[in-house]
């Protein structure tokens with residue numbers, strides 16, 4: 001089967017007793033893309049993957065690979081590669097035997113098997129490891145064996161459930177790039193389940209954000225990060241400052257003046273839609289998009305509560321009048337403003353994201 005085959009989930013739902021793990025959910029994964037399913041614990045990521053793999057049957061809906069409805073097919077007939085958080089490698093078998101396992105199950109002759117195993121180990125830069133046992137490998141090497149084992153059978157779909165979860169931070173970051181590189185090279189349609197937003201943003205072509213059994217936003221990493229539709233998405237994908245404001249008036253085409261709920265300062269937001277003057281709006285601004293200025297500057301007066309050096313930037317925690325939740329600002333500036341310092345904060349109209357969930361605070 002071709003590697004770059006699309007996958008479609010059509011209105012799949014799943015209930016476990018009283019828990020509605022998945023609401024009717026529809027998802028199109030394009031051929032050859034890496035799609036990340038991102039969401040908090042319990043939102044239904046693994047359930048979605050297990051339905052695709054055939055380990056769970058959906059209550060409703062269907063799963064299609066290409067044109068083919070596979071909803072009723074048993075897992076071993078689905079042509080899938082899977083990698084889990086703990087790899088599930090066979091500890092008593094060698095690397096080569098682990099990778100050959102799926103081929104053996106399929107009755108591939110020994111000579112052919114050996115050839116394919118070797119080619120796959122080369123691809124994973126494990127050429128010299130064939131005879132080793134699993135416990136003689138590092139975490140990253142084990143991860144590559146797991147990947148080799150899942151890819152050696154030429155699956156049409158690769159399913160990854162927290163595949164890097166067992167690795168420490170440095171190795172994890174390196175493996176993100178390696179895994180991504182291999183996936184691109186093979187052009188295999190892949191779904192990556194993670195609750196790590198950075199991992200989702202770095203590795204995938206598109207991110208589907210899940211909340212309580214539903215996909216609430218889907219798009220390219222930059223799109224979901226820069227243009228989240230809701231407070232949930234904006235806060236789940238990194239840090240977001242949420243401001244409640246009242247619309248004052250239209251300043252010019254696609255530009256509106258607002259007043260923050262707890263302040264006097266007028267701020268500008270870019271927005272193509274027609275806003276009702278006097279209406280309440282909710283705005284998100286990323287910490288790296290906020291500008292911090294001397295007390296005399298325009299914008300909102302604020303007080304520095306704390307400042308932390310994070311290696312490549314300073315993270316400021318500020319408070320603004322009458323607002324309980326702190327504001328975070330990340331700057332590259334070398335000279336740190338000390339705690340209790342007075343500043344003003346401002347943003348450019350384009351970096352203010354108008355959130356769609358406008359329910360009153």
Ligand SMILES: Nc1ncnc2c1ncn2[C@@H]1O[C@H](COP(=O)(O)OP(=O)(O)OP(=O)(O)O)[C@@H](O)[C@H]1O
Nearest residue numbers: 016019021039040041042043044045046047048195
């Ligand atoms: N076999 C099962 N029996 C009963 N409830 C289940 C079963 N599998 C999952 N659930 C429930 O369904 C919901 C979704 O679970 P799921 O494992 O899909 O979440 P997840 O997004 O993968 O979370 P995590 O990030 O913690 O792995 C949870 O409330 C979970 O408790």
Ligand SMILES: [Mg+2]
Nearest residue numbers: 045046047161
């Ligand atoms: Mg899970």
